Amino acid sequence: xxxDKTMKLSLPIxxxxxxxxxxxxxxxxxxxxxFALKALGPKTAFCFPACCWSVIDGxxxxxxxxxxxxxxxxxxxxxxxxxLKAGLEMVGDKETTVVAWAGDGGTFDIGIQxxxxxxxxxxxxxxxxxxNEAYMNTGIQRSSATPYGAWTTTTPVKHFKSRPKKDxxxxxxxxRIPYQATASISYAEDLVKKxxxxxxxxxxxxxxxxxxxxxxxxxxxxxxxxxxxLAVQTGIFPIFEMENGENCVLNIKVKERKPVKDYIRLQGxxxxxxxxxxxxxxxxxDARWARLTKMCGA
Amino acid sequence: MKKKKTLDxxxxxxxxxxxxxxxxxxxxxxxxxxxxxxxxxxIELDKCIQCGICWKFCxxxxxxxxxxxxxxxxxxCKGCGxxxxxxxxxxxxxxxxEK
Amino acid sequence: MKxxxxxxxxxxxxxxxxxAQVIAAYPITPQTQVVELLSEMCASHSLDAKFIKVESEHxxxxxxxxxxxxxxxxxxxxxxxxxALMHELLHWAAIGRLPVVMGNINRAxxxxxxIWADQNDSLSQRDTGWMQYYCASNQEVLDTTIQAFxxxxxxxxxxxxxLDAFALSHTxxxxxxxxxxKVDAYLPPFRPKLRLSSDDPHAFGGLTSPExxxxxxxxxxxxxxxxxxxxxxxxxxxxxxxxxxxxxVEDYMCSGAEIVFITSGTAGYTARVAVDALRQEGIKAGxxxxxxxxxxxxxxxxxxxxxxxxxxxxxxxxxxxxxxxFYQEVKSALYGHTNGLPVFGYVAGLGGRDITPQTFKDIARxxxxxxxxxxxxxxxxxxx
Numbered sequence: 001x002x003x004d005k006t007m008k009l010s011l012p013i014x015x016x017x018x019x020x021x022x023x024x025x026x027x028x029x030x031x032x033x034x035f036a037l038k039a040l041g042p043k044t045a046f047c048f049p050a051c052c053w054s055v056i057d058g059x060x061x062x063x064x065x066x067x068x069x070x071x072x073x074x075x076x077x078x079x080x081x082x083x084l085k086a087g088l089e090m091v092g093d094k095e096t097t098v099v100a101w102a103g104d105g106g107t108f109d110i111g112i113q114x115x116x117x118x119x120x121x122x123x124x125x126x127x128x129x130x131x132n133e134a135y136m137n138t139g140i141q142r143s144s145a146t147p148y149g150a151w152t153t154t155t156p157v158k159h160f161k162s163r164p165k166k167d168x169x170x171x172x173x174x175x176r177i178p179y180q181a182t183a184s185i186s187y188a189e190d191l192v193k194k195x196x197x198x199x200x201x202x203x204x205x206x207x208x209x210x211x212x213x214x215x216x217x218x219x220x221x222x223x224x225x226x227x228x229x230l231a232v233q234t235g236i237f238p239i240f241e242m243e244n245g246e247n248c249v250l251n252i253k254v255k256e257r258k259p260v261k262d263y264i265r266l267q268g269x270x271x272x273x274x275x276x277x278x279x280x281x282x283x284x285x286d287a288r289w290a291r292l293t294k295m296c297g298a
Numbered sequence: 299m300k301k302k303k304t305l306d307x308x309x310x311x312x313x314x315x316x317x318x319x320x321x322x323x324x325x326x327x328x329x330x331x332x333x334x335x336x337x338x339x340x341i342e343l344d345k346c347i348q349c350g351i352c353w354k355f356c357x358x359x360x361x362x363x364x365x366x367x368x369x370x371x372x373x374x375c376k377g378c379g380x381x382x383x384x385x386x387x388x389x390x391x392x393x394x395x396e397k
Numbered sequence: 398m399k400x401x402x403x404x405x406x407x408x409x410x411x412x413x414x415x416x417a418q419v420i421a422a423y424p425i426t427p428q429t430q431v432v433e434l435l436s437e438m439c440a441s442h443s444l445d446a447k448f449i450k451v452e453s454e455h456x457x458x459x460x461x462x463x464x465x466x467x468x469x470x471x472x473x474x475x476x477x478x479x480x481a482l483m484h485e486l487l488h489w490a491a492i493g494r495l496p497v498v499m500g501n502i503n504r505a506x507x508x509x510x511x512i513w514a515d516q517n518d519s520l521s522q523r524d525t526g527w528m529q530y531y532c533a534s535n536q537e538v539l540d541t542t543i544q545a546f547x548x549x550x551x552x553x554x555x556x557x558x559x560l561d562a563f564a565l566s567h568t569x570x571x572x573x574x575x576x577x578x579k580v581d582a583y584l585p586p587f588r589p590k591l592r593l594s595s596d597d598p599h600a601f602g603g604l605t606s607p608e609x610x611x612x613x614x615x616x617x618x619x620x621x622x623x624x625x626x627x628x629x630x631x632x633x634x635x636x637x638x639x640x641x642x643x644x645x646v647e648d649y650m651c652s653g654a655e656i657v658f659i660t661s662g663t664a665g666y667t668a669r670v671a672v673d674a675l676r677q678e679g680i681k682a683g684x685x686x687x688x689x690x691x692x693x694x695x696x697x698x699x700x701x702x703x704x705x706x707x708x709x710x711x712x713x714x715x716x717x718x719x720x721x722x723f724y725q726e727v728k729s730a731l732y733g734h735t736n737g738l739p740v741f742g743y744v745a746g747l748g749g750r751d752i753t754p755q756t757f758k759d760i761a762r763x764x765x766x767x768x769x770x771x772x773x774x775x776x777x778x779x780x781x
Contacts (some may be wrong), residue, residue: 019374020326030357063322063600071602076459083460087467117452222379
């Protein structure tokens with residue numbers, strides 16, 4: 001039974017997150033954090049605005065992370081992180097990486113002003129958005145990151161989300177920040193590599209991580225990785241990186257994209273869609289993919 | 299007030315024991331989330347190819363590597379099933395918890 | 398070194414001498430000169446600080462919370478709507494026990510747009526847990542700023558320092574600017590016991606259940622209750638080093654007075670001129686200028702006001718649907734402590750309407766013509 005083979009792990013074995021945290025079963029956000037920490041290491045300080053991670057970490061006086069967290073108000077992740085970085089430098093700590101860690105709500109919507117301000121000033125912070133496509137912490141209400149067609153509690157089936165997902169990556173590119181990238185928890189090695197790369201760059205770095213939410217997407221907990229992989233393989237969530245708003249590189253090149261319906265049918269939040277509506281999603285993904293691949297010269 | 303690994307919930311009996319601001323004093327190890335699950339993963343080590351994928355994709359840091367093989371920490375495993383779903387050799391079965 | 402400077406610049410000098418380390422500010426009339434001079438001070442390195450030019454006041458306070466938890470000394474300034482925009486985070490600073498020091502130029506709230514003196518902006522933040530100082534001279538502004546850093550850091554409670562819009566912010570006065578090394582001897586570097594450090598990681602401000610929230614707030618209040626004594630002690634130390642004393646209140650001829658005005662801000666200095674004039678006319682007037690409003694200095698107010706024949710509280714503010722705010726709080730402080738002392742409430746000067754010595758003469762005449770107040774608000778100067 002016992003083989004002599006040693007396990008070769010594709011990620012560093014060190015954990016900076018413990019078990020016992022409060023994430024739902026199959027939570028994509030929990031995995032996003034676990035992977036990011038493997039790249040960031042112990043000299044890291046987080047700012048968490050209101051989001052799932054405000055709760056996942058655990059209640060006072062406990063915390064599941066082995067790094068510092070400063071919980072902050074909903075709109076303020078990027079502003080608080082800017083101040084935290086400035087403060088640490090003024091007290092002589094130039095090493096600690098300051099990371100604003102926010103959900104899509106705190107990034108695309110209520111937090112966008114602070115994010116835009118920090119990016120325009122090129123504050124020396126890493127901003128990581130884990131995107132589960134709705135205000136999940138407050139019980140699945142729509143955000144501007146919610147994709148077309150999705151059910152949420154504020155976009156019920158008869159009035160499902162009719163506006164497309166806000167293109168936060170294009171918005172960040174317009175700020176010409178030194179580094180930005182998208183990542184998916186299913187491509188963990190790419191995610192870890194990108195966080196490590198970001199860590200070595202000065203200025204505002206933005207990472208957009210796709211983090212499926214079984215509770216909000218009405219998907220099976222065990223499908224979380226499959227969904228985040230399908231999002232990439234269908235072209236719904238392309239994996240690319242950019243510098244200074246240009247030099248776009250497509251990291252995960254998908255030769256034959258899978259049809260979006262493979263992704264959609266695994267999620268209850270899309271169950272009500274007609275064939276026409278699914279086709280509309282497919283057409284939109286096709287158009288976006290064409291634009292992106294052209295921009296990346298892929 | 300260094301944070302410590304806590305297997306028991308911290309109880310603060312009087313205001314004098316509280317830090318001035320709400321700050322963590324211990325870890326979440328006291329919270330045995332294994333109690334959440336209805337089904338649990340069982341790894342068939344004979345078929346395990348030691349790829350590490352189950353360890354990699356556990357959101358609850360509940361698969362550890364011991365003697366070159368993955369081992370489930372049932373104190374914390376929430377039974378999400380990601381490990382079983384992603385295992386390339388399909389050697390993880392999700393089994394009903396005994397009542 | 399004596400210099401003729403404007404009130405706003407007295408704040409900037411206070412921040413420079415206090416060696417603020419992180420400043421995050423957004424311009425708003427009539428505060429702009431504070432941050433403009435601070436920008437120059439940072440650029441010329443007379444002040445070694447990082448100045449984050451944030452995109453709103455809300456982000457300004459957010460940035461300072463981050464800087465403060467890192468252990469840096471923090472400062473900002475704002476006014477009116479800028480302060481209102483920070484409201485959410487004022488709570489965060491106080492409950493989070495972060496000793497931010499902030500200048501606030503008391504300016505009226507809109508609509509319609511007004512840039513003139515009015516105290517509603519800071520007084521509507523009185524429940525956020527910040528210490529509040531109301532200044533009446535540029536010297537006081539500078540001295541208070543330096544002392545505020547010391548008191549705030551000792552108690553881990555933030556402070557705001559008020560200047561009346563234009564009446565103080567833009568008035569030029571002679572200010573004795575102390576030497577940096579003397580200030581350094583008085584105000585040591587900020588060394589908080591609890592701070593964010595990656596050598597000793599903690600989560601700050603996590604989910605706090607009913608099982609714990611109450612005790613944290615209890616501790617916050619208990620620490621704030623230590624402030625009056627600490628402000629007096631710190632003030633005495635300051636007097637030893639710099640020759641100038643600032644107390645919780647300023648008593649001008651209150652002893653034996655038949656009528657004591659209770660005032661704050663620049664109206665408190667105008668009142669002194671009126672007191673002199675009234676005394677010339679044979680009316681024994683006095684003025685109690687409240688310098689510290691939060692924490693409310695109960696003991697000294699009861700002691701001084703309690704010995705007056707009557708008290709006339711003059712508010713450059715109003716709690717809509719209720720009464721003048723200093724009036725309410727003074728009355729409540731005196732209740733049960735002063736037998737039947739009549740407390741009269743006057744509202745004057747809203748939106749920058751001028752408060753002059755004549756205003757106080759009119760108030761005195763009104764208050765002295767009856768035994769007890771007829772109404773809870775007497776409006777002085779409204780065109781009717």
